[in-house]
Amino acid sequence: MAKTLAIANQKGGVGKTTTAINLAASLAKLNHRVLLIDIDPQANATSGVGIQRSGSQRTTYHVLVLKEPIENAILSTEFSFDLVPSDRHLAGAEIEMVDLADRELLLRAAIAPIRDRYDFIILDCPPALNLLTINGLAAADSLLVPIQCEYYALEGVSELFNTLARIRRLLNPQLKIEGLLLTMYDASTNLSAAVAADLRNFYSSLVFQTTIPRNVRLAEAPSYGKPVIYYDQRSRGAEAYFQLAQEVLANDQKT
Amino acid sequence: MAKTLAIANQKGGVGKTTTAINLAASLAKLNHRVLLIDIDPQANATSGVGIQRSGSQRTTYHVLVLKEPIENAILSTEFSFDLVPSDRHLAGAEIEMVDLADRELLLRAAIAPIRDRYDFIILDCPPALNLLTINGLAAADSLLVPIQCEYYALEGVSELFNTLARIRRLLNPQLKIEGLLLTMYDASTNLSAAVAADLRNFYSSLVFQTTIPRNVRLAEAPSYGKPVIYYDQRSRGAEAYFQLAQEVLANDQKT
Numbered sequence A, B: 001m002a003k004t005l006a007i008a009n010q011k012g013g014v015g016k017t018t019t020a021i022n023l024a025a026s027l028a029k030l031n032h033r034v035l036l037i038d039i040d041p042q043a044n045a046t047s048g049v050g051i052q053r054s055g056s057q058r059t060t061y062h063v064l065v066l067k068e069p070i071e072n073a074i075l076s077t078e079f080s081f082d083l084v085p086s087d088r089h090l091a092g093a094e095i096e097m098v099d100l101a102d103r104e105l106l107l108r109a110a111i112a113p114i115r116d117r118y119d120f121i122i123l124d125c126p127p128a129l130n131l132l133t134i135n136g137l138a139a140a141d142s143l144l145v146p147i148q149c150e151y152y153a154l155e156g157v158s159e160l161f162n163t164l165a166r167i168r169r170l171l172n173p174q175l176k177i178e179g180l181l182l183t184m185y186d187a188s189t190n191l192s193a194a195v196a197a198d199l200r201n202f203y204s205s206l207v208f209q210t211t212i213p214r215n216v217r218l219a220e221a222p223s224y225g226k227p228v229i230y231y232d233q234r235s236r237g238a239e240a241y242f243q244l245a246q247e248v249l250a251n252d253q254k255t
């Protein structure tokens, strides 16, 4: 039975997509069966693995709003993991889904028939606590929160935890926190160190041991449509995400 | 009559809030009357100028959803410009506003009575092409698009222009493009130079001459609740935003 991980944080640009793609690629490299689902209308997780938009391709829009079976939308990538791509029509989904029954549970219902085909299902969420992200949280077993080591990102965490408590109460009682992941850590600035220290003091064991450094190879890789371990395997970014995958697996054994 | 500038880009973390705050502060420093309106539920423009949440304070939530007069929500800051703060209840506004008549024009109607009190009104938009951002675009005279010099940010621009064309056709025929602003430019990486060159080639005179460098003082300033010109006036970040304000003023004279 797949473990479903939602990668979410309403703060923009904190490394959600970069984490979703590179964690998926690293887990697949370690021989796990992985499905990456892009529920962000920006479709960065889709283009970041080299999938170009094509008219006939089914996407998360068709799955969530038009209720087509998710099997029709699954693509295999060159990186040993599968992808359900997104497309920009999803931007209108918020308004189109408002009147549907069980509008928060559409993704969970769509994933149910295929969960036993994978070990991990990873959901890349948009930068908002909107209906798409709520669908992701309602469908997930646990939440992985990328947090940039900067001030605004620190501020948003308590709001995310408020939302989490609401989701647990109303939609998904088993939803746990997989962990808080420090991203874009820049050792040359006091700011990163100060924010990281704050987060570790405040949230202690919820924070992953693995910290993702700011590393330009992570920002270059998507322009080649590749996860960083296929773009520059020896880079600090690739090593950090590989280490994260191992930490996620080790935690998985414990529960 | 105030010129209303929407600072928008659905890509997260590209420097929208940083641009909104520091452009407002620089224009005010040059003796213009400025109002900053925060329409992002994250309320980063609010905390970035040192305003803490308080129960009795009116916000853009009260103005847009409860239709209270905007005058009740205007605060003066210590930095010679005024602010309409946001609050997290705005996150639910998307669903609460869907059934209101003229739901896309709520902000434009709210701003109309106070436009002659200011020279510039600056709108900080959330990272989505949702009803809040559409309200911002419908209320604006022009759109300023911060673009991080990285791959995903480049991808989102054409989608934003599609939305812009739709807004112009349906809601706001006079909406112009103030300019594309290159942000977080890191001279030490090829990536920044390559993306900047792409943008200048493709969009040519739409791109501001001023480029905002990656500068840690810009990321530190919000944790002190100050615009960067009040935190470290001689920093490259402060100088760049001051230069941007002068360029916006020079363009304004031309039209």
Ligand SMILES: Nc1ncnc2c1ncn2[C@@H]1O[C@H](COP(=O)(O)OP(=O)(O)OP(=O)(O)O)[C@@H](O)[C@H]1O
Pocket: A011, A012, A013, A014, A015, A016, A017, A018, A019, A040, A042, A044, A125, A126, A127, A183, A184, A185, A212, A213, A214, A215, A216, A218, A219, A220, A222, A237, B010, B011, B012, B013, B127, B150, B151, B152, B153
């Ligand atoms: N550790 C890192 N080092 C350097 N650059 C990074 C790192 N992680 C992500 N980036 C780059 O920073 C930008 C933001 O990252 P990303 O797009 O993954 O964030 P996001 O949270 O998914 O954004 P959004 O909120 O728009 O969905 C991207 O251009 C990405 O390539």
Ligand SMILES: Nc1ncnc2c1ncn2[C@@H]1O[C@H](COP(=O)(O)OP(=O)(O)OP(=O)(O)O)[C@@H](O)[C@H]1O
Pocket: A010, A011, A012, A013, A127, A150, A151, A152, A153, B011, B012, B013, B014, B015, B016, B017, B018, B019, B040, B042, B044, B125, B126, B127, B183, B184, B185, B212, B213, B214, B215, B216, B218, B219, B220, B222, B237
């Ligand atoms: N030129 C810069 N140099 C260094 N850091 C910057 C710069 N501009 C912005 N930052 C920092 O980068 C992060 C993202 O910027 P900001 O929050 O302004 O982007 P945004 O587009 O408003 O994000 P969101 O999409 O969440 O609204 C913040 O932590 C900010 O302090």
Ligand SMILES: [Mg+2]
Pocket: A016, A017, A018, A040, A044, A125, A126
């Ligand atoms: Mg993303």
Ligand SMILES: [Mg+2]
Pocket: B016, B017, B018, B040, B044, B124, B125, B126
């Ligand atoms: Mg912002």
